[in-house]
Amino acid sequence: xxxxxxxxxxxxxxxxxxxxxxxxxxxxxxxxxxxxxxxxxxxxxxxxxxxxxxxxxxxxxxxxxxxxxxxxxxxxxxxxxxxxxxxxxxxxxxxxxxxxxxxxxxxxxxxxxxxxxxxxxxxxxxxxxxxxxxxxxxxxxxxxxxxxxxxxxxxxxxxxxxxxxxxxxxxxxxxxxxxxxxxxxxxxxxxxxxxxxxxxxxxxxxxxxxxxxxxxxxxxxxxxxxxxxxxxxxxxxxxxxxxxxxxxxxxxxxxxxxxxxxxxxxxxxxxxxxxxxxxxxxxx
Numbered sequence: 001x002x003x004x005x006x007x008x009x010x011x012x013x014x015x016x017x018x019x020x021x022x023x024x025x026x027x028x029x030x031x032x033x034x035x036x037x038x039x040x041x042x043x044x045x046x047x048x049x050x051x052x053x054x055x056x057x058x059x060x061x062x063x064x065x066x067x068x069x070x071x072x073x074x075x076x077x078x079x080x081x082x083x084x085x086x087x088x089x090x091x092x093x094x095x096x097x098x099x100x101x102x103x104x105x106x107x108x109x110x111x112x113x114x115x116x117x118x119x120x121x122x123x124x125x126x127x128x129x130x131x132x133x134x135x136x137x138x139x140x141x142x143x144x145x146x147x148x149x150x151x152x153x154x155x156x157x158x159x160x161x162x163x164x165x166x167x168x169x170x171x172x173x174x175x176x177x178x179x180x181x182x183x184x185x186x187x188x189x190x191x192x193x194x195x196x197x198x199x200x201x202x203x204x205x206x207x208x209x210x211x212x213x214x215x216x217x218x219x220x221x222x223x224x225x226x227x228x229x230x231x232x233x234x235x236x237x238x239x240x241x242x243x244x245x246x247x248x249x250x251x252x253x254x255x256x257x258x259x260x261x262x263x264x265x266x267x268x269x270x271x272x273x274x275x276x277x278x279x280x281x282x283x284x
Contacts, residue, residue: 003229010222012252015089017215019081019253025208027078028192032185033208037216039181046174053172060179063171066162067180071187073155076148084141091129092149094272098122099157121275129268164230173227177220 021030077089098119163180167173254261 003225007222007226007229010218010225014215014218014222015081016252016256017211017218018078020256021208021211021215022078022082025211026192027082028188028195029205030208030212031074031078031188032192033212034215034219035181035185035188037213038220039178039185041216041220042174042178042181046172046178050172050174053170053175055172055175059166059171059175062162062166063176063179064183066159066166066176067183069155069159069162070180071183073152073159074184075187075191076152076155080145080148080152084145088141088145088149089152091126091269091272092153093156094269095122095126096153096157096160098275099154100161103158103161118275118278121271121278123275125268125270125272125275128271129265132262132264132268163227167227167231173224173231176227177223 080089163176166176251261
């Protein structure tokens, strides 16, 4: 359990660092540098600590499927973070619990004891959040941003399910991380080469490296602890604990970026969390 709690705090800190550094550096170059460091460290760790574990082409294929969804979700999230509040990302993370639970009901032979009530509360909380902020220019977002957040949520939800199945089938966790980050590195490098709008000076590029290295360590430990925690506990326990991630993200963003957390938004968030809690109670 402590591994998942540590992962939650690290993921929240990672979100803060992304938003801070995206305001100072080119998006795709920052992603590429961070992913390069993360994948390199993960590969080195695999050969040192898990080198005796078998790795097959079938494993790589299953990991790559989940990793490709993760790449899509990451790019959507980072494009949103450039222009929108972290609170919207947190809200959609909670909606992702709804999608994951629907999959578990349909394909993992789970029950619906509290499911319908959970769905109702999640939808109600989300609609309240949108309604409460409809007249607030600081939180109002357009249809494109909602679509990006929706694609992000779908991608991360199904990536989490696929990688959960991988780690519970004794796939080496560091290979999962290394493969995922290599795909992120390749996609970001291609995007940087073909989509960059302005040249990046050498001095500016050098200033990215220390920040990217710090972020790579944080996300590596966060994802590694998350995979170990998911394998060591049931999906119900890990799911319940990860409900804290959107809340800590919102609190950290309020402290660091001075984003206002209105009481009515807290009410909507509590309704969302209650629905997500009921959804996970419905899973055996």
